[in-house]
Amino acid sequence: MGTKLIQKEQNFTYFFLLFIALQPVLDLLTSLSIQMLHMDATLSIVVRFSVMLLAMIYLFIYQKNKKPLVYICLLGVIMAAGLLNNLVVKHPISFGEEVKFMAKCMYPIVMLFGYILVFKTLQGKQNSYDTLLQYFLYASLFMSIIMVISIATGTDYQSYTISEISKIGSKGWFYAANEISAILAITFPVVVLYSIHKTTSFTQAYYWLPTILALYSSIMIGTKVGYISSIVTLGVALFFSFIEYMMKRGRPQLINTILALLVLGGTAIATPFTPIAKNMDIHLQFYNKQHVNKQAEQPSKQEQQPSKQEQQPSKQEQQPSKQEQQPSKQEERALTTGEVNSLIYSDRDQFLNMHQKYFQEAPLSQKLLGMGYAGNYEKAPKVIEMDFHDLFFSFGIIGFILYLLPFVYFGIRLMFRILTNFKSILTIKYMLLGTTIVLAIGIAFTAGHVFTAPAVSIFFVALLAYLIVDLQAE
Incomplete structure (x- = not known):
């Protein structure tokens, strides 16, 4: 029994x-x-x-x-x-x-x-650490491969709905972009840990392939969660790999420090071309457009009051106005508190x-x-x-x-x-x-x-x- x-x-x-x-x-x-x-x-x-x-x-x-x-x-x-x-x-x-x-x-x-x-x-009974890495890796690899195949074949579903069609991003063949993004974000540090755990020489750098696939999938979703989590994770991996190298002076620690630096650096270089960068730009343009529309709705002071330029000598008319001399401040203005909150929380x-x-x-x-x-x-x-x-x-x-x-x-x-x-x-x-x-x-x-x-x-x-x-x- x-x-x-x-x-x-x-x-x-x-x-x-x-x-x-x-x-x-x-x-x-x-x-x-x-x-x-x-x-x-x-x-x-x-x-x-x-x-x-x-x-x-x-x-x-x-x-x-x-x-x-x-x-x-x-x-x-x-x-x-x-x-x-x-x-x-x-x-x-x-x-x-x-x-x-x-x-x-x-x-x-x-x-x-x-x-x-x-x-x-x-x-x-067995090494639960290796078991944990193994099953998290399987889950992440499956999701990443599905994302890559669906995007490569053009059969993927878009992350954003029709009402948000100006934003870009792919959720592969999965249904909920927010949930997939959260899963990839939570599993990503474990996948990076697997890559570091397995890599002891440059000839074993292929163990970083699951990390690169997961990184690609996280970024392609187009949400802030996936991108920020990836950057934070790679930053932690780089910092503590370097700390371990300084303490142990081991070759595996040095190799993983270099590989983490290369992956993080590559991500930083590629950032301007990623969906999240384009989505952030779209969001900022939307705020600027709203700001311009609000200004347009306000009655113009120049229409309500006689222009001083009409009352001044013609020399003033020959001088370029300040608006012509200076670039538009539309792009330079600071975001309001409400806009910052909206940007961070996506209107939540x-x-x-x-x-x-x-x-x-x-x-x-x-x-x-x-x-x-x-x-x-x-x-x-x-x-x-x-x-x-x-x-x-x-x-x-x-x-x-x-x-x-x-x-x-x-x-x-x-x-x-x-x-x-x-x-x-x-x-x-x-x-x-x-x-x-x-x-x-x-x-x-x-x-x-x-x-x-x-x-x-x-x-x-x-x-x-x-x-x-x-x-x-x-």
Whole structure:
């Protein structure tokens, strides 16, 4: 009996590891069913939530400490209480959308505890570090190859909708550009780490090919998330490869420092020709056009008052005006605060203001338990797409605090382990893995689609779970 139980535990473990690599396959099948067969995303929803239920069973059977299960049940009760409250006080409301959003948000919590148990099971049996790199690499390579093939054949889908047709970018054969961009951003540091881990001589520089493919895919999407994450990751890789070289004076560290410098330098040189550069230019031109239109709407002072030039001698008429002597200030003007926020958050700040108004007008019960999916909308629901804000307004003060509790707890534990083992952790391995965590949190705060998107959150929580187990922060 005991042998069968151990065998089943190992089967669970390898299934959850394989499930990481299968994420982009599932995303591709879902996208093609939507784009070609005009079906909804039922496939990915059913599969992912079935695996979440499987993770709950896995935890119930093999998790000796039952606190995670108690916490998950408590969070479920609070979410259910918020839903019942919204069914009474919120109009209009879509029961199906409310439940689906709750399930999406519960997904990373359940999977976090599930992957902690997975990596604890792997400890002492095999190198969980190599296993992590391997499955993340498979996922990234599959996505990158699909992106390259679709772009090369001209059969790719555009990142932006018809209303944003002036902007450019490709999402390959995948469906959601924001989610694909977030996945590539979160997996990119791990792929770079794989390249560094495998490269010990210039003859092995081909191990950097997955990094270059992932970099190309991230940039071609045309979003700020993909580009900024790539630059940050390559910068961290370059800096800490150089630090390790200075400390160890090893040939592999020198080789990886040179390769990281070449890739980062090549990216910098190519930047003006990338979709993100063109999209930023389009965005700035749009602001300038708006500025000119506003000025044109204002009544001209020259039309309201007699021109001084008409009252002055003809010498003045012969002199060129200041407007003719100086270049137009249209391009030189500083961006307003609103324009800067719009540029950074892609107009999400406007939806944030709308939800803040909803929250101010909401009854106390909704302030405590949340306004549910998309807040107290009047017509069409629209989330902010900034995860922490969406979580707060959806689950209220109580639900938001309870939701973040495990992340805060493990975050504090990880910081304690880092501070007490600083010298041993100051390596390219932990710096790049830490970069992934920082990028994921930053993306969740500014662009969303991390905690609220199961296709993305699984990569974040799997890596977080590895660090928690590896650094003994559980």
